[in-house]
Amino acid sequence: MEATLIIVPMLLMTFLMLDLSMVIFLRTTMQEAVREGCRYAITGQNSPGPNQDDSIKAVVQKYALGFLSSQQSAMHVQWVDPNNGGQGSNAPGNIVNVKIEAYKYNPIAPFQRMNFPAYVYAIASDTVEPYSGAAPPLRNPTDQ
């Protein structure tokens, strides 16, 4: 009798702790991934390409421990003109924002049946450093 009364709230608490821990783990992983992507972006490198934003997203995905493979559209690379805050380019001196927006995490159980997903956000920014040669091409310079 006592076990029956206890088991439901105990399982709820257990899954809540698992899910909260998972969200925090995802948040720190995504933050590390965008940070690495941002560090890569400011160097003007472009490998494997063909465009620099593809390469940046590849770096972000590499550091996301496989979590982004099913939700690649959550990654965004945005270039900002520091003078007016508008659309910029990947030329040195501009600001690059590497973002993961609304990465969807479905809680393990039993909250999943309540259609109550958690969304994870992460962003890292930096100034593009001076580099030699022409700026690599961009696939989507207005990726917001």
Next chain:
Amino acid sequence: MRHSPKRKQSGSTVLEFTLSLLVLTPLLLGTFVFGFRMVRSQQTDQITRDLAHIYSRPNTMNFATAAGVSEAQLLANQYGLTSSGSSVVIFSTITIETATGCQSGAGAPTCANLNLPVFTQQIAIGNATANQSPFGTPTSGGSLPATNGVSNDYSANPSASDLAKSSFTVAQNFNSVLALNAGETCYMVEMFNNTPDLQVPGLTGAPQVYSRAIF
């Protein structure tokens, strides 16, 4: 009339459960509150580090403009960087006052602030009245004036005279954090996040998360 042993025990079980709740409930609440504050601290560390790195780069983003405010708000989007919000980010440029600076500001190679760390600029984005830098605010009134034409932004650029002579331009106790040499300049970003949503009365104390990054 004698009661069964099981009935005798039932009262003490309720008492024990109540006593254990007195300990376990604050413990559980404390775990959640400090856990969430730790996560926030990690996030504000990241925000201050990114903003400080951008701020330290020459000839890039000016955080006393609408573009700078927009970038800071984007990075700290969940923290309400508005004049009435729960957070503020403070950008400070600190340098050591030199004999050249004294000559320029006070007309002599020595002055009151010679060899002291002084604020050459301070900018606050967000609720600047809620929190101020523990190192000081470089204005005579002790608060930053609103930046002309830029909402949610407050800034001050002390004159050469104030840098040489006025005590309010000195970054108090900054040497205990970072000892600069003459001619060196550093860029510091501090962030305060007031967390009334994480306050448990009588348990958690003053709710605030503070982060700092210096380049």
